[in-house]
Amino acid sequence: MPVQLKRLLILGVVLFSVFLLFKYLLTPASFGQYGHYRGLALEENAALTAKYTGSEACYDCHDSIVAVKNESLHSSIACESCHGPGFKHIEDPENEKMDQPDSREFCAHCHAFNKARPEKAITQQDIREHNPDEKCIECHNPHQPQQ
Amino acid sequence: MKNVKENQSRRKFIRNAGMTLGTLLVTSAIPSFNAVLFAANKPKGKGVWYGIAIDIEKCIGCGNCAKSCKIENDVPQEPFFFRNWVEQYTIKHDGSIVVESPNGGIDGFTQSVPDAEIEKSFFVPKMCNHCAKSPCVQVCPVGATFETPDGVVLVDEKYCIGCRYCVQACPYGCRYIHPTKNVVDKCTLCYHRLKKGLMPACMQNCPTQARISGDLNDPESEVSKFVKTKNVYVLKPHLNTGSKLYYNALNQEVR
DSSP: OOHHHHHHHHHHHHHHHHHHHHHHHHSOTTBTSSSSSBTHHHHHHHTSOOSOOOHHHHHTTOHHHHHHHHTSTTTTSOHHHHHOOOHHHHHOTTTSOOOOOOOHHHHHHHHBOOTTSOTTTSOOBOTTTSSTTSOHHHHSOTTSOOO | OHHHHHHHHHHHHHHHHHHHHHHHHHHHTSOOOOHHHHHHTSSTTSSOOEEEEEETTTOOOOOHHHHHHHHHTTOOOSTTOOSEEEEEEEEETTSOEEEEOGGGGTTOOOOOSOGGGEEEEEEEEEEOOOOTTOHHHHHOSSSOEEEOTTSOEEEOTTTOOOOOHHHHHOTTOOEEEOTTTOSEEEOOTTHHHHTTTOOOHHHHTOTTOOEEEEETTOTTSHHHHHHHHSOEEOSSGGGOOOOOEEEESOOTTOO
């Protein structure tokens, strides 16, 4: 073997070893655990805080109002749908209050007339015509709406 | 001399025509696939395989899904960053289609087309399809986005280099670059909530249960029953993405 080729071969082996060393050092330990990605990423994603706690958490303290709502036309709506996320409130109920939306616009998100809304699925009103100066909740109890 | 040239070009023509016809004949023998069942039945008996079902007949366009998603997942509030959103489709009598999604539907919808001109109108909630053969996963050069063993497409924030390739690759427009983190962000099907036994935020806060998710491997799950009993469609079936987001009553005009 010519001496130039020998040197080139040695250089090649050295460079390849360096490449393998870097690859070893730079690849995270959990890479390839499940597939071509970092297995730990699954746990990191799963560890995030859930901000919406679910209506079961509300029932512990607000059982009477939850019971009323669950018998009403609004039974399918989760508490946090209107009142916002409850993760802070369940930790510190005195200082962290839930949203209490009372604007006409809030009700209109679901109940304003719109051709795109399926008629059977939701009661709709023309909010420009229907008692325009009053808040909806003055007549309608959102926890126990009448037909 | 001229004669030879003509002969060659005739030979070439016959050869090319033969190859084209042969290819057509062979490819026509490939069995067609069912885009709806393709993803749903993928890993048989291998634990949970998440799928999503959205019932357009139940969607009232309140925008609660988009709003609660932004809160739950710290999605920037600017009106162009969304993990999920709602579109209002309005088909006019003349056949033209108006698609609106003001702030993803978070502030509610108004109808911009006068009632007299409307042929048909409906809402289409959109989100990541959690495809079984995700184009976005296939293009990632560093393995920062992946399908989990239970069929959820996730992003590894620490590994993403922000190259934007996957944003381009997603045919459903479900990815965006997070403005402060400078990595890609997308719907995780609220993976952190699923693992805690909770529903995804958009589904928990949907007032009409128009959207549900669950295990496609379990024949008794709500999603499996939905796929079996309703006329379900997936978006862009011709792209063979293995979409696991099934729509009931999806209009063919929806893109």
